[in-house]
Amino acid sequence: MNQGPDRHDVVIVGARCAGAATAMLLAKRGLNVLVLERARLGADTLSTHALMRGGAVQLRRWGLLDRISAAGTPAIRRTRFHYGDDDTTTVSIKPAAGVDALYAPRRTLLDRVLVDAAISAGAQVKFGVDVTGLERDSTGRVVGVVGRDRRGDLLRAHGWLTVGADGARSLVARDAEATTVRTGVGSGAIVYGHWVGLDVTGYEWFYRPGGSAGLIPTNDGAVCVFAGTSTYRFQRELLGDIRAGYMRLLKEVTGADARLGSTSPPRRLHAHPGRPSYVRKPWGPGWALVGDAGLYLDPLSTHGITDALRDAQLLSHAVAAVLRGEEEVTAFSHYEARRDHIAGPMFSAVDQLATYRWTLPSVRRLLLELSSAMSDEVEALSALRADA
């Protein structure tokens, strides 16, 4: 399609799970794809990085799950739900949709694997570029971006489609004036750190009114341990002393789980104060949004990466339809409808979870709703033809 040093078919802002996956898929279709990323290659980001089955299905479909496993990421074969003091339910991860285990790769690994796959597919990825605005033609259609590289030099990149894979604070969404079509009422905060020496082999989730916690085995023998509560409580009780608040909340929610007392907590903790979940209209003339830029679920869902990998696939199907001659409006409306059909029920359950205004019976019900929505997602993803 487009030629010339700053002319591409697709310009993507952001090179993590949404951007790198989209770049890989579009480059595999033979498109000239440029990805611009502000951070450096391999940089970490805020995330407890647990993949749900839909995410594992996508990585397997793309031939990347083996790389995650080969990098020593532990296979998760069971999930344990702890409700209050004396109610624990264990669910084994049964083989389904070609996946017999879940994984929680560090983002330094997952995002890197996706970027490598995008480059291998033919995409060009530039790090250290801060995109500062969108460019439009005389009709108002978005035709590319402008930004600055690390030296401060101005950079312009033009394409038929500009994709915002630039996360929750998406500049592309803002400058394209993407409307927010749904906003949640809940907002949960998360504090986490990577512990060593903990005996944990599966995902473990803890719920107690007003708080949550999770144990997530990951690379290098570490376990990501998070404590969660409402943004309101985080600001009142944790913000003053995050470390003390984290330890207090963990103790409260896990019922002083003996494993956490058997080893020292990590020196480095990460905190996310939370924001309400949202859904944005993910396309307009010359632009589209994927990942958190378009749809954000509270981190208590541990589903944002899976959302991003799913929507990369759905967006690439819409682009393929346009390449086959379908009207952009039809193809991108279909992308939006498919995304919202799959994510809508998850949004409702996660938003209620993020209020932290539940009881133990009602949190069980919400988790069942979420689990059923995730099963529907896996079915929908499995039904997609990779080459459609």
Ligand SMILES: Cc1cc2nc3c(=O)[nH]c(=O)nc-3n(C[C@H](O)[C@H](O)[C@H](O)COP(=O)(O)OP(=O)(O)OC[C@H]3O[C@@H](n4cnc5c(N)ncnc54)[C@H](O)[C@@H]3O)c2cc1C
């Ligand atoms: C505390 C926390 C815990 C979480 N835990 C989980 C979990 O366990 N499981 C899960 O599935 N999800 C989890 N999530 C959600 C998950 O991290 C996100 O959904 C996921 O990272 C979204 O990927 P993305 O590629 O859309 O955006 P991001 O990961 O936010 O990447 C966007 C990229 O765009 C770049 N960028 C932004 N603006 C510009 C610009 N102007 N110019 C150039 N580059 C730009 C950024 O540098 C960034 O690298 C968690 C989130 C948080 C906050």
